[in-house]
Amino acid sequence: MSSHAAESPEPGASTPNHEDQANEPAEITFDEHLHPARPKSLRFRPRVRAPFVRRSLAQDGPPTGANPAYVSWLLSQSMLSDANEISQQFSGQGSMWQNPFARPHPRSAVDTASVWFTAYPLSLITRPEESFLKAMADETLWKAFSEIGIQAVHTGPVKRAGGISGWQLTPSVDGHFDRISTQIDPAFGSEDEFRQMCGTANWYGGTIIDDIVPGHTGKGADFRLAEMKYADYPGIYHMVEIDPLDWQHLPVVPDGADSVNIDAATEDWLAKAGYIIGRLQRVIFYAEGIKETNWSVTRPTVGVDGVERRWVYLHYFKDGQPSIN
Structure with missing residues (x-):
């Protein structure tokens, strides 16, 4: 009996069809179902429709909870207040449901960009009179990144950090990992430069990975309002x-x-x-x-x-x- 015959299955036994298995369609992702033939660069992404404009309030009177002007000024600086206003651009919109969420997808993140350049703002030396964000928006830099295989830039913390004492801003106590605002810190550039950086990255097929500090804040407006027991701010x-x-x-x-x-x-x-x-x-x-x-x-x-x-x-x-x- 040949070795081939010895390995033959028993009569009536089913034989796996490897060709059918190879052709069996894999489970598609939600994104692929929603955009079956659309290039990634053209897929819809929910975003703020217009730049957020912060109110400018006068600084008048003592910086205490008994001064309505001071409380209003703190609210104009508050991250929670900003979030409530920004969220109105997304609330009740279909854009909220265009991408899957609530389940971590680390492999998807790696598939999007497997090689990152981490640019800690305080450690990057720029050209004279050039901000950190302007440097990271440089087209020559991104051309070099694309040539050597860097697919993403992690910016590190670029939002205003530190605290508020009275009417004055105080410096960061931990390398800008004590965020107090949704604003870009002027020491690192402007929102326009941040958008320019994102546009340059997109042109070269790159990704910008922004930074959040989810566990704590600095002693900014939100903490000062919590100390004053304003609304439900202590619950933050x-x-x-x-x-x-x-x-x-x-x-x-x-x-x-x-x-x-x-x-x-x-x-x-x-x-x-x-x-x-x-x-x-x-x-x-x-x-x-x-x-x-x-x-x-x-x-x-x-x-x-x-x-x-x-x-x-x-x-x-x-x-x-x-x-x-």
């Missing part, structure tokens, strides 16, 4: 109002500071009193006398209702980076 953060009768257990905030880190004993007392969840698994950036726990307490702050409050808030990183709830 993991922050808890402390009863004035219990302020005796809280440390005094030093002059010139807006908060102070609590020690382990105070953390334990607040946990037992039911204010906070207590000690966390680790303390990042631990430094004795500076950051001994992941919790800090604010100075007394007058709210929009005229009530003075103190808050204990969570910050996994530095005290200028309150954690989002």
